Amino acid sequence: MNNKTANKQPLLKASHDALSRRAIVHGCNKEVLPLLSLSKANSVQCIYLDPPYNNGDKYNHYEDNLEHEDWLNEMEETLFLFKPLLKETGSVWISIDDNEMHYLKVVADRVFGRQNFVTTIVWQQRTTRENRKVFSNNHEYILVYAKNLNAFSKYRNALPPSEEQLARYKNPDNDPRGPWQSVSLNVQDGHATKSQFYTIVAPNGKKHIAPQGRCWAYNQQRMEREIEEGNIWFGAKGDGVPRRKKFLHDSNLSLTPETLWLGEDVGTNKQAKKHIKELFSDKALFDTPKPESLIGRILEIATNEGDLVLDPYLGSGTTTATAHKMNRNYIGIEVGEHAITHCVERMKMVIDGENGGISKTQSWNGGESFSYYQVKSKSIDSFFEFLGEWPIASSS
Template sequence: MFDEASIKDTVGDPSGVCLAEVGNMRLGGGNYNSILARGDNDLVLDALGARFHRMVRCIYIDPPYNNMESYAHYDDRDRHDVWISKLTRHVERLKNFLSEDGSIWISIDDHQVHYLKVALDQIFGRENFVSTIIWEHRKTRENRRAFSNNHEYVLVYAVDANLFKRRRNKLPYDETVKARFKNPDNDPRGPWQSISLNVQAGHATRSQFHEITAPNGKRHTPPAGRCWMYTAEKVLDLIEDNRIWFGKDGDGVPRLKRFLDEIEGGLTPQTLWRADEVGTTDTAKKDVLRLLPGETVFDTPKPEQLIERIIEISTNPGDMVLDSFLGSGTTASVALRTGRRFIGIERGEHMISHCHHRLKCLAEKYGSGVRYFEVQGIL
């Protein structure tokens, strides 16, 4: 039986990935921090449940969408009611693995997103719905249909949405954002960006309505329906500290200087994820082919950048990530590369031909930098 005792028997040096096969319940020899398990995902979850109860910080799944396609590696056709009830029961199982600050991210398409959302509301509670991310999964136009479908969704739920909000990570500033910070006045505090100093007057106090006198003597009042962000005293201090920008010639509307070095925490994630930032299905296919030349093309991989963004927002290095529809192994690869532990489950042959080989390549590439990987033979 693939139970806790049999897993423990295989533990030695805690720096490997354990490749397990659930079905005939054999375990690849092994030391592990992370697990690749081949088998039906419900079965594997039942086998792992006791050991990993509430230990997973992020679950990402990309289940078959029931789109009536037949792919080289799996079939995607079921009766709608069978599909939704199987997936619902599976997500109920998954919920037991999530930590109190954990979240689940589920890829889905336009046909099923609404049915799945209703099912997930019932499992997690509507109050724990976090967001629906729109991912631009293709950039080219699909001319055979009434509308070219260029996006998919990722539904995000948390065990506790408030806790998730407090603990989730912001995104790092990328080079495009950094490039918006300039230093036209050679401020010794470095590059800065100016933001509006006037705000909506809705909740303003009287002290926010005043006149600002620029160093050149020009007087500024807030536009209609707006007030200043700060009181007159505070604005004077800011002018004194060279933190108010009146434009190059000193004649412009006052704006606040925000210094790159003083901004904490990065960017709040947005809900629209562009292909240029996180890749497309096509770029993902090419990436897998490049990693595994000669292997049969896997039709529906997700791009590593997409998964990396999810993992970056929802976890920190050392946290556990779970994907129970592993496909070509994208989630496990990204987890390994970014220093997260993982549980990856896949029932197809491609657990070996794709996931296992992909992770092996990655481990070789990263050399000793990768701590978690050492599969001890295939079953």
């Protein structure tokens, strides 16, 4: 039996509550979003949009050539539709290029309020030079808005420590407490007390005084206790300038997200196209897909495991694939037939253990399930038609 039709069931009643926690919906987002607001209001933690950029080009799966005012009106209407879905801590991330970026920001300011604008991210979407144009355009933008900036700023995650940060921590003396780095023990003496001016005597008898204009960070009694407890480092030979040990296990290492995202860190369009080609070697490719690592960075900052992610322009299914591998819940909406031919088929591969994209960094080996639907009616008791679930649920 064909998996696309084998699981087809009678229309689900009261189906505005029937979408699974991980779902793909085949339909127009302008129809789907108002229906979702009946059960998903204030439930979505992160919305990612990769809308048509309105750059006048013709792509494999859609044409991107609306009149400027028509495009802006359509984007404003869409933004207003999904605003009620956002949690108070939620955020919206919109991919766009130079052609409409500044106009889109004005529209988004109007919808979300200028006070809830978070930042503009510059993404290096290509690393090669384009010699056929006046300038080689190597970047796109991601506009970031919060429903409530203060709430989002408290919820958002910092990024994990870099290899460079971790490399600073070593253990040259085999301290049982683990890796550490040494930090200065002297500070400026402008606000010092008398108790911070004294001579430190190292365990080998060498004496140390603070440099001119500086004093010790601790008073003498505290310093002697720190030395006794093995928290002060005098160098490998014992006669170096005293420094304090800062242990890795006591360090809250994290990185504040920056606004410049390089291709080597979050991937490029070229890498994404290669991944899509590996998944769908016999199908028409998307021209400008986003890499899973780019969406992964967004979800890493904006969400935690179990949070709900929404993508109303699902495209080739990158957002749902990434969210699934990162143990997020999701709803992806796509109007084209590739909702089934690409998005659903891609999710089946993900569940079966597809190993591209972020699979390696997430130690992804497959698992879980998702369901897919199509818009059926605007009737209050029959919004979506259930098309199937993967893996196929047992009938017993």
